[in-house]
Amino acid sequence: MIAVTSSDKPDFRFGKRNKSSPLCPVSPRELECIRWASFGKSAEEMAEIMGTTPTAVRAALNRAGIKTGCYGRPALVGKALREGWIE
Structure with missing residues (x-):
């Protein structure tokens, strides 16, 4: 069993634009997977x-990678952090 505290809750910016962040191209679910990957969580x-299967998580990360041109979790998390999609 994995304990999740309120400080671990992802802060999503899907579809939001600010001065330093372009519009996020990934879905909220894909972004949630990227956020958890940034904490070092396995699929x-x-x-x-998230109440789903590891296969669904891997598929979401794969789709996010295709949409952003990033292949591999480190590149995907790095881009999301640089672009301001996650904090």
């Missing part, structure tokens, strides 16, 4: 937290 841990 299995993310699936348990």
